[in-house]
Amino acid sequence: MLRSCARLYLKCKLNSSLSVRNAFSQNSSIQRIRSKLSKTQEGSSANEYWFVTNRGQYIKFGILSATVLIYPFYCYLLDGPFIDSSFKSRYKVTEEFPDHLEQIITEEYNRFLEKEEILPKDAPVKFTLQETTESLDTIARGSVGARTGGRIALPFYARFETKEEAYEYCKMHLEPFMFLNNPVCVIWDSPVGQEIISTLVLTPKAKRFLIARDLYANDSAMNVIARGYHWGLWSLFASVSTLVIGRMAKSVRYSFGRFMIVYTLCNIVAFFGSREMFNSYRYLNDHHGDFESARRSMQHCEGGKEYYTKMLKRNRLLTSIHGKSGLTTPIGDVIGLDTPIFGRYDSLRDAVAEEEEIAPAVQGDDF
Structure with a gap:
């Protein structure tokens, strides 16, 4: 009896120890699984939330600072200290002028200095002539009012004095004529070709208006940093x-x-937003240049009217030859241009009308 009880007791003891051992082994495996899961979660959270660490904050503010500062600094270097080399690398220009054009540039620049009462060192500018039809109007960079100076590239046709010169040049260099990055095949001996050639020949008063306009439109020192500033x-x-x-x-x-x-x-x-703001800035400066140039004399007013009239006519003729819609409006204004040509012409037309009303009174004033 005692022997059977002892045997039963030992059997129960053995079973309980086995169950305890199994329980411990199960707990340890659970602990191992939990530790592995916790390590995995810690790793995933570390990978997910590294952006709030000091390293992540440095990267964030580095990106934002670079976005704000790099482009303005780049624009300042291009239109400031390195404007001479950057302008020549971006545009195909020449510094050789016909004698008559060089004389007009010198006279208008001296009148600009005299009217503004400044010295040449305070208004450094270098005029050049474009050698391509990439732009049929002036290209300007920098500022006449900054010590680094301005660079003004007059349109290629400013060199012509007669229709014969324009005809020879067009026959030699403008076949095809690149108009707004579109090739236009112009037969220069045809009536339409001759009309286009006539729009490329400017009178001296139109050239005087053009040069004076470009000086006043780019006389603000803000021009150097305008793009980067906005x-x-x-x-x-x-x-x-x-x-x-x-x-x-x-x-x-x-x-x-x-x-x-x-x-x-x-x-x-x-x-x-910055692009629209800069376009508004250029719009105001362009009209400022037109206004100040037109105020110089009656001839400047008439020259400006001639310049924009010929530009509109040339655009209409080239568009009609090319046949592609969407380049210009029916009146000849370039679609998408920041400062519409017709608006500039219209403002000068009003100025011409005012000058015509004032001129007889001024001529009759002999006292």
């Missing part, structure tokens, strides 16, 4: 907006990918 202003607004959204939305604050999405969207808005 981008810097709008990109700073975009950067602040990105940070504010990141503060308000945790998903943006902790995720580099979401941050870049918000950053990109804000800078797209900044790009269009």
Whole structure:
């Protein structure tokens, strides 16, 4: 009896020890699984939230600072200290002028200095002539009012004094004629070709208006940094907006990918905003140049009217030959141009009418 009880007791003891051992082994395996899961979660959270660490913050502010500062600094270098080399590398120009054009440039520049009461060192400018039809109007960079100076490339046809000169040049260099990056095959001996040639020959008063206009339209020192300034202003607004959204939305604050999405969207808005702001700045400067040049004399007014009239006529003729719609309006204005040609012509036409009313009174004033 005692022996059977002892045997039963030992059997129960053995079973309990086995169950305890199994329980411990199960607990240890659970602990191992949990430790592995915790390590995995820690790793995934570390990978997900590294953007809020010091390293992530440095990267964030580095991206925003570079966006605001790099382009303005780049624009300043191109239109400031390195304008001479950058202008020649971007545009195909020559510094050789016909004698009659060089004389007009010198006279108009001296009149500009005299009227503004400044010295040549305070208004450095270098005139050149375009050698291509990339632009049928003046190309200007830099500023006449800055010590680094301005660079003004007059349209290629400013060199012509007679229709014969224009005809020979067109026959030699303008087949085909590149109009707004579209090749136009012009038969220069045809009536239409002769009409186009007549629009390429400017009278001295039109050239005087053109040179005076370009001096006044680019006399602001702001021209050197205008592009970069407007981008810097709008990109700073975009950067602040990105940070504010990141503060308000945790998903943006902790995720580099979401941050870049918000950053990109804000800078797209900044790009269009800065472009429109710069276009408005150029619009005002262009009209300022027209107004100041037209005020010089009655001949300058008439010259400006001639210049824009011939430009509109030339655009209409070239568009009719090319046959492609969407380049110009029916009146000859280039679609998408920042400062419409007809608007400039219309303002000068009003100025001419005023000058014609004033001229007889001035001529009759002999006292």
